[in-house]
Amino acid sequence: MxxxxxxxxxxxxxxxxxxxxxxxxxxxxxxxxxxxxxxxxxxxxxxxxxxxxxxxxxxxxxxxxxxxxxxxxxxxxxxxKKLDEKRFIEATLQRFIETIEECKRVGIEQEKLVRLLKQIYGRRKNGSECEESDEKL
The missing domain is CATH 1.10.10.10 (Winged helix-like DNA-binding domain superfamily/Winged helix DNA-binding domain)
Known part of the structure; x- marks a missing residue:
């Protein structure tokens, strides 16, 4: 299929x-x-x-x-065929680290990144916001 x-x-x-x-x-x-x-x-x-x-x-x-x-x-x-899950996750985390390092270089504050992470992880699978994550960046 x-x-x-x-x-x-x-x-x-x-x-x-x-x-x-x-x-x-x-x-x-x-x-x-x-x-x-x-x-x-x-x-x-x-x-x-x-x-x-x-x-x-x-x-x-x-x-x-x-x-x-x-x-x-x-x-x-x-x-x-298959996906090497461990390799996939490691590559994803490496891209995340590189993005965080870029944010640090351009002066984005750590607190702003933490709020963004909490906001993203607070979303439901359908993309809507959960009640506890209504804080704006």
Whole structure:
């Protein structure tokens, strides 16, 4: 079964588009929206859906194959193989650390970051705010 992916790429981000695609596919696997054996969209289909060059998606898929996350099925497309959860979490935390270090360099106060973390963790899964997290930044 092919899963319809509901994500977008940020063309204004400093993160390359192919990396955003990789990260978002890994997040879908990590959260269970994509499971081992599920088909991911073809390179051409995903490129059209995201309005990016096919070579960009191809690069993301090549790297995901090299990491053992997806595998090609001859004549069918690509299926989810597995995700190294420990590696995924470590990479996510490393990006978080780099972002915090950047915030520190530009002078964002620690208290503001702590409030932001509490606000984000206070959200419900549907994105709405919980009652105890109505503090504004």
């Amino acid at each position: 092919v899963i319809i992916l509901w994500f977008k790429v940020d063309f204004n981000s400093h993160i390359p588009v192919y990396k955003q695609i990789k990260d978002k596919l890994k997040l879908l696997i990590h959260t269970g929206r994509l499971k081992p054996g599920d088909f991911v969209p073809s390179i051409r289909t995903l490129a059209e859906d995201l309005n990016v060059n096919v070579n960009t998606v191809a690069r993301a898929y090549r790297e995901l194959m090299a990491e053992g996350v997806i595998e090609p099925v001859r004549g069918e497309g690509y299926i989810v």
